[in-house]
Amino acid sequence: MRSWWLGLVPVLVSSGACTAPEAAWFKGNLHTHSLWSDGNDFPEVIARWYKDRDYDFLAISDHNTIQDGEKWLKVDDVVARGARAGVKRYRELFGADWVETRTKDGKLEVRLRRFDEYRPLLEQPGQFLLIRSEEITDAFDKRPIHINATNIHEHIAPQHGGSVREVMRNNLRAVAAQGERLEVPIVAHLNHPNFKWAITAEDLAAVVEESFFEIYNGHPGTGHRGDATHATPDQIWDIANTLRIAELHAPPLFGLGVDDSHNYWNSSGSTPGRGWVMVRARALTAEALCQAMMAGDFYASSGVVLADVSFADGQLQLRIEAAPGVTYRTEFRGTRRGFDRTTAPVEQDGKVIEGVTLRYSDEVGAVLAIEEGTSPSYRLRGDELYVRAIVTSDQPPENPVWDGQRQQAWTQPVGWR
Numbered sequence: 278m279r280s281w282w283l284g285l286v287p288v289l290v291s292s293g294a295c296t297a298p299e300a301a302w303f304k305g306n307l308h309t310h311s312l313w314s315d316g317n318d319f320p321e322v323i324a325r326w327y328k329d330r331d332y333d334f335l336a337i338s339d340h341n342t343i344q345d346g347e348k349w350l351k352v353d354d355v356v357a358r359g360a361r362a363g364v365k366r367y368r369e370l371f372g373a374d375w376v377e378t379r380t381k382d383g384k385l386e387v388r389l390r391r392f393d394e395y396r397p398l399l400e401q402p403g404q405f406l407l408i409r410s411e412e413i414t415d416a417f418d419k420r421p422i423h424i425n426a427t428n429i430h431e432h433i434a435p436q437h438g439g440s441v442r443e444v445m446r447n448n449l450r451a452v453a454a455q456g457e458r459l460e461v462p463i464v465a466h467l468n469h470p471n472f473k474w475a476i477t478a479e480d481l482a483a484v485v486e487e488s489f490f491e492i493y494n495g496h497p498g499t500g501h502r503g504d505a506t507h508a509t510p511d512q513i514w515d516i517a518n519t520l521r522i523a524e525l526h527a528p529p530l531f532g533l534g535v536d537d538s539h540n541y542w543n544s545s546g547s548t549p550g551r552g553w554v555m556v557r558a559r560a561l562t563a564e565a566l567c568q569a570m571m572a573g574d575f576y577a578s579s580g581v582v583l584a585d586v587s588f589a590d591g592q593l594q595l596r597i598e599a600a601p602g603v604t605y606r607t608e609f610r611g612t613r614r615g616f617d618r619t620t621a622p623v624e625q626d627g628k629v630i631e632g633v634t635l636r637y638s639d640e641v642g643a644v645l646a647i648e649e650g651t652s653p654s655y656r657l658r659g660d661e662l663y664v665r666a667i668v669t670s671d672q673p674p675e676n677p678v679w680d681g682q683r684q685q686a687w688t689q690p691v692g693w694r
């Protein structure tokens with residue numbers, strides 16, 4: 278039997294030589310909420326929002342549902358969630374015939390259209406793709422453990438477990454088992470590691486069944502900047518990559534940018550349009566996109582657009598699609614063999630804090646080079662465990678999450694094979 282999951286260890290990293298000439302970049306968001314769970318708009322309205330803004334694909338990833346079965350909501354509850362016009366905008370956009378309502382116990386209710394119902398209404402071959410998804414929403418000891426399964430075909434209930442790592446593993450194994458059984462590629466990515474400081478770099482390193490995590494999540498509550506006692510997602514990524522390659526002889530993680538959007542009627546909160554992935558694939562299909570991601574042929578963005586990323590002959594090379602008058606700074610980060618392996622516990626007011634990422638030396642995820650301009654490149658010296666690039670522009674995103682935020686792009690680690 279053909280198994281995508283036997284190919285879990287990515288087999289190629291983006292390189293001019295390996296990419297078919299017809300491969301193109303596709304823009305998409307793989308973390309989105311609707312009224313099917315705790316988002317505040319109808320999935321069709323949300324899909325329309327992304328489609329109108331030139332996204333190529335979207336996965337609406339509601340908590341523990343694949344948007345199946347019959348679900349009615351009280352219109353009052355829809356309004357209370359923040360969808361101020363209730364079903365009015367829904368009706369205006371999709372017509373009175375599309376919007377199904379009923380009165381039950383004297384209350385007006387609206388039915389949520391299933392994924393299979395609304396998908397054909399929004400999809401356009403080669404133009405806009407909807408991918409079925411679920412945010413498998415689990416926890417251990419008050420630590421939220423959320424894993425998105427992109428291109429899932431059947432609902433997976435949270436699998437639980439006796440530790441953070443076991444919960445991660447059990448859910449990842451359930452996703453892998455479905456992928457194998459149905460012979461479809463499913464990308465399972467660990468969401469927002471810093472949400473409630475749930476997942477440490479050591480957890481992410483140890484659970485080698487996981488190949489993907491969110492380097493950028495546009496939800497303001499997901500700890501993107503870390504704090505005095507918690508590592509940033511960038512630090513978590515470098516530590517986990519280093520531990521995996523140096524100690525576990527496992528591949529590093531690939532990083533995604535996502536919205537985790539819930540609020541479509543608000544100017545603040547987790548609004549759409551803040552984080553996305555650009556995937557280089559041969560076709561706009563769920564299979565082609567998942568395979569390209571498994572091969573590491575994608576990058577994460579909060580605004581910076583790359584025309585090309587390549588890794589060939591020991592050289593990581595980027596071409597930035599420059600906006601007029603904007604300057605770009607690229608940091609190449611990585612860890613060299615023979616790095617200082619010293620770690621220290623995190624302390625606050627003289628007390629050791631348990632359950633957080635340890636402190637590592639500056640040689641873990643060291644800044645190997647910094648380049649200005651639109652064609653930055655880094656030639657590997659040969660002793661790097663991996664190298665990755667972070668591009669930062671001098672411009673804020675359209676809808677910043679914090680004051681002083683700048684548009685960025687994150688490429689995947691290379692040089693580790």
Ligand SMILES: [Zn+2]
Binds near residue numbers: 412423468469
């Ligand atoms: Zn979540």
Ligand SMILES: [Zn+2]
Binds near residue numbers: 308310412537
């Ligand atoms: Zn979410």
